[in-house]
Amino acid sequence: MSKVLVSDPIDQAGIDILSQVAQVDVKTGLPAEELVRIIPEYDALMIRSETRVTQEVISAGKQLKIIGRAGVGVDNVDVPAATRQGIVVVNSPEGNTIAAAEHAIALMLSLSRLIPDANTSVKSGKWERKKFVGAEVYKKTLGIVGLGKIGSHVAAVAKAMGMKLLAFDPFISTERAEHIGCRLVDMDMLLREADYITLHIPKTPETAHLINAEAFAKMKPTARIINCARGGIIDEAALAEAVKEGKIAGAALDVFESEPLGESPLRDLGKEVILTPHLGASTAEAQVNVAIDVAEQIRDVLLGLPARSAVNIPGLYPDVLEKLKPYLRLAETLGNLVSQLAGGRVESLNVHLQGELASNDSKPIVIAALKGLLYQALRERVNYVNASIEAKERGIRVIETRDNAVRDYAGSLHLEAKGSLGEHSVTGALLGDGEIHITDINEFPINVPPTHHMLFTLHRDMPGIIGKIGSLLGSFNVNIASMQVGRKIVRGDAVMVLSLDDPLPEGVLAEILKVPGIRDAYTVTL
Numbered sequence: 304m305s306k307v308l309v310s311d312p313i314d315q316a317g318i319d320i321l322s323q324v325a326q327v328d329v330k331t332g333l334p335a336e337e338l339v340r341i342i343p344e345y346d347a348l349m350i351r352s353e354t355r356v357t358q359e360v361i362s363a364g365k366q367l368k369i370i371g372r373a374g375v376g377v378d379n380v381d382v383p384a385a386t387r388q389g390i391v392v393v394n395s396p397e398g399n400t401i402a403a404a405e406h407a408i409a410l411m412l413s414l415s416r417l418i419p420d421a422n423t424s425v426k427s428g429k430w431e432r433k434k435f436v437g438a439e440v441y442k443k444t445l446g447i448v449g450l451g452k453i454g455s456h457v458a459a460v461a462k463a464m465g466m467k468l469l470a471f472d473p474f475i476s477t478e479r480a481e482h483i484g485c486r487l488v489d490m491d492m493l494l495r496e497a498d499y500i501t502l503h504i505p506k507t508p509e510t511a512h513l514i515n516a517e518a519f520a521k522m523k524p525t526a527r528i529i530n531c532a533r534g535g536i537i538d539e540a541a542l543a544e545a546v547k548e549g550k551i552a553g554a555a556l557d558v559f560e561s562e563p564l565g566e567s568p569l570r571d572l573g574k575e576v577i578l579t580p581h582l583g584a585s586t587a588e589a590q591v592n593v594a595i596d597v598a599e600q601i602r603d604v605l606l607g608l609p610a611r612s613a614v615n616i617p618g619l620y621p622d623v624l625e626k627l628k629p630y631l632r633l634a635e636t637l638g639n640l641v642s643q644l645a646g647g648r649v650e651s652l653n654v655h656l657q658g659e660l661a662s663n664d665s666k667p668i669v670i671a672a673l674k675g676l677l678y679q680a681l682r683e684r685v686n687y688v689n690a691s692i693e694a695k696e697r698g699i700r701v702i703e704t705r706d707n708a709v710r711d712y713a714g715s716l717h718l719e720a721k722g723s724l725g726e727h728s729v730t731g732a733l734l735g736d737g738e739i740h741i742t743d744i745n746e747f748p749i750n751v752p753p754t755h756h757m758l759f760t761l762h763r764d765m766p767g768i769i770g771k772i773g774s775l776l777g778s779f780n781v782n783i784a785s786m787q788v789g790r791k792i793v794r795g796d797a798v799m800v801l802s803l804d805d806p807l808p809e810g811v812l813a814e815i816l817k818v819p820g821i822r823d824a825y826t827v828t829l
């Protein structure tokens with residue numbers, strides 16, 4: 304039975320799903336070295352934002368197939384290291400969107416009406432009405448940095464409260480922003496014009512300290528900033544300074560450069576600064592959503608099914624996978640075949656999508672072809688997660704071309720591999736029932752289904768040669784299941800494709816190559 308380690312607190316609904324297929328161990332708050340020590344026995348790891356899945360944890364996780372993040376941000380996971388090791392990383396892209404957006408709005412209103420300090424004051428026996436005079440958000444300008452899922456929901460709510468909306472997001476179109484009711488502006492204008500600024504971007508090298516002393520200098524002295532996205536997007540030292548010096552009016556932070564927040568000048572600031580301990584996703588609803596979403600994906604992957612929200616398999620979404628499944632099998636088979644024909648090191652692979660296939664997203668097909676191509680070298684170590692990276696690391700140049708004018712079959716795939724031992728190509732298509740047929744080898748037309756053991760020869764089309772190969776195989780007790788010859792002109796060059804019931808015994812290939820007229824011969828196992 305598979306084993307899943309849950310190393311951060313997740314909702315029971317997730318544990319129940321995992322328990323259907325695996326032994327589930329919940330061990331939260333593990334010291335880093337303890338996690339490294341125990342991870343080798345686990346097939347899956349389920350986390351939230353507290354566990355740091357470092358390169359060390361990943362290398363130790365020899366059995367790991369999947370890391371599931373019950374939430375959005377995967378910045379606590381070394382995703383490149385997981386990818387290299389063929390481990391799927393999944394998250395729950397939408398499970399806590401509303402929770403995080405509502406927390407940002409709650410912080411904005413709390414900042415405006417000084418609610419945390421007013422509450423503390425009343426609870427301590429005071430009645431200080433003059434001290435807590437706030438500001439309205441109505442007709443104020445909200446600058447949203449990052450107009451993705453959370454940013455868009457914040458926009459919808461803020462709009463309903465009568466706020467004017469500006470947004471900065473270099474990856475969003477003006478039309479999309481307008482549709483949400485936001486004016487897309489550059490960062491400089493957003494900083495200068497906004498009364499409230501809310502951050503909803505991932506933490507990346509580009510966004511680290513995006514809000515620094517220089518940014519605070521541009522902001523209105525009445526401006527307030529909210530960070531419900533990631534710690535480190537705001538330079539905390541510069542923020543403390545900006546608040547103290549009155550360069551801005553206030554800030555509300557849910558996330559910090561280092562969590563839990565240790566010694567920090569932010570703790571010493573007054574009512575104009577609100578701090579919450581990374582509560583954006585902490586609603587009962589969101590925790591059920593993310594736990595179910597991620598547990599289901601872990602369960603599926605452990606059962607050999609695809610994950611629907613893998614962050615490190617670009618383009619392989621479940622609906623795409625479902626639609627392309629037969630073509631992925633085709634691409635993988637042809638990749639495996641062409642690598643065996645090529646024999647040596649492959650330097651470049653041209654993936655040519657033809658006919659109907661040309662109108663599909665090529666990325667999954669290319670990944671499947673590479674997975675097949677690398678199978679001989681890496682066996683089970685290659686998968687959809689690491690195929691592209693493994694190919695890149697081996698210096699294999701991948702070229703994608705398409706031609707939707709080709710009219711044979713519903714769609715066909717042509718792979719051309721150039722390598723240290725020459726150039727080889729294969730074409731394959733799917734028949735109506737989804738059966739794969741190899742329709743071309745090195746530009747010679749054939750029509751055979753791939754089988755487990757195959758023999759391909761390149762020879763001169765001349766009388767007697769087929770018989771000779773047949774009797775040679777017979778003399779080694781190899782049974783031929785089917786045989787086909789492809790040629791372009793009579794008595795020119797030709798290919799022979801044999802499906803064999805048994806693997807070719809050692810030494811037979813050398814004998815075949817001695818037959819007059821045989822130019823080349825390849826055994827293939829698919």
Ligand SMILES: NC(=O)C1=CN([C@@H]2O[C@H](COP(=O)(O)OP(=O)(O)OC[C@H]3O[C@@H](n4cnc5c(N)ncnc54)[C@H](O)[C@@H]3O)[C@@H](O)[C@H]2O)C=CC1
Nearest residue numbers: 376403449450451452453472474503504505531532583584
């Ligand atoms: N405080 C909490 O508990 C929670 C925090 N989060 C965090 O919220 C953030 C946003 O999450 P989602 O909206 O779900 O993500 P998303 O992927 O839907 O949206 C992110 C947006 O940021 C934009 N973006 C990326 N780089 C940018 C840049 N340099 N400048 C401006 N825009 C940029 C993208 O184009 C995208 O539209 C993430 O960092 C996530 O980890 C999410 C849930 C809970």
Ligand SMILES: O=C(O)C(=O)COP(=O)(O)O
Nearest residue numbers: 351352353374375376584
């Ligand atoms: O989903 C996210 O990105 C979050 O930041 C939520 O973090 P959490 O799962 O509450 O530790």
